[in-house]
Amino acid sequence: MAKEFQGGKAFGFIKSQQEEKLNSTNEAFLSDPKYAEEEELASKLELFKNKYMEFDLNDQGDIDMMGLKRMLEKLGVAKTHLELKKMMSEVCGSAKDTICYTDFLNMMLGKRNAILRLILMYEGMAKPQEVQEPRPPPRKTFSDLP
Template sequence: MSQARDFQGGKAFGLLKAPQEERLEEINQQLLEDPKYSTDEDLPSQLEAFKRKYMQFNLNGNGDIDIVSLKRMLEKPGVPKTHLELKKLTGKVSGGSGETFSYPDFLRMMLGKRSAILKMILMYEEKAREQEKPTAMGNAISDT
């Protein structure tokens, strides 16, 4: 009754995420071809950032972000929310259709006018990455 264990979780996780990334990329392509977004500056890089962020919190690859994933997304930059606030936010993003939201819902929110909370998450994370970058010391040793 020995049970074989697969210790290659990273490889299996990558195989799970590959089809999800393809589906999200197809949705991004549709938006890039949509005349409604033709005037948006830097749309390809924005969509790539949104895709990475969505995949980061949709760990099971089911296509939707639920309240628990949204809670983690908001806690990471230090913006914790109550369960009721999360339900309201999820309802706004999904158009009131439930306690999860899809990638197209996420994109509509991020590219629309009412995207303050999740845009704030991306902004904080970008600033955190910039602060982590080491700065060059220049000729500090030869100056002494």
């Protein structure tokens, strides 16, 4: 039987369950002495949680290949399938098909400069493109005609 996509209350319930799970992982990171020196850890974890939930397309608590592809396309950094697989193995340390939240946090808070981490860190520094106001075309006269 095909997977049915649910909306409304069911979707909200799934999202709230996912958020609770991610919040408990955040609590574990907050109490971990390894990250005690990290500045503004709570606000960083909240930001990472929101970013992670945005790209968890299957709402299973993991970012799969399509979620990663969508994330990078939204950031304007399209990657090939091979590059995506390399990024995923960089984050997870193995050839898994998904990125779990713990691996995502370890990457974002870790000292290694994974490609995905660099892309996500510098997305906010990207210059917004200038938007020009639409103008009507200039008026032509008969003398302008060929």
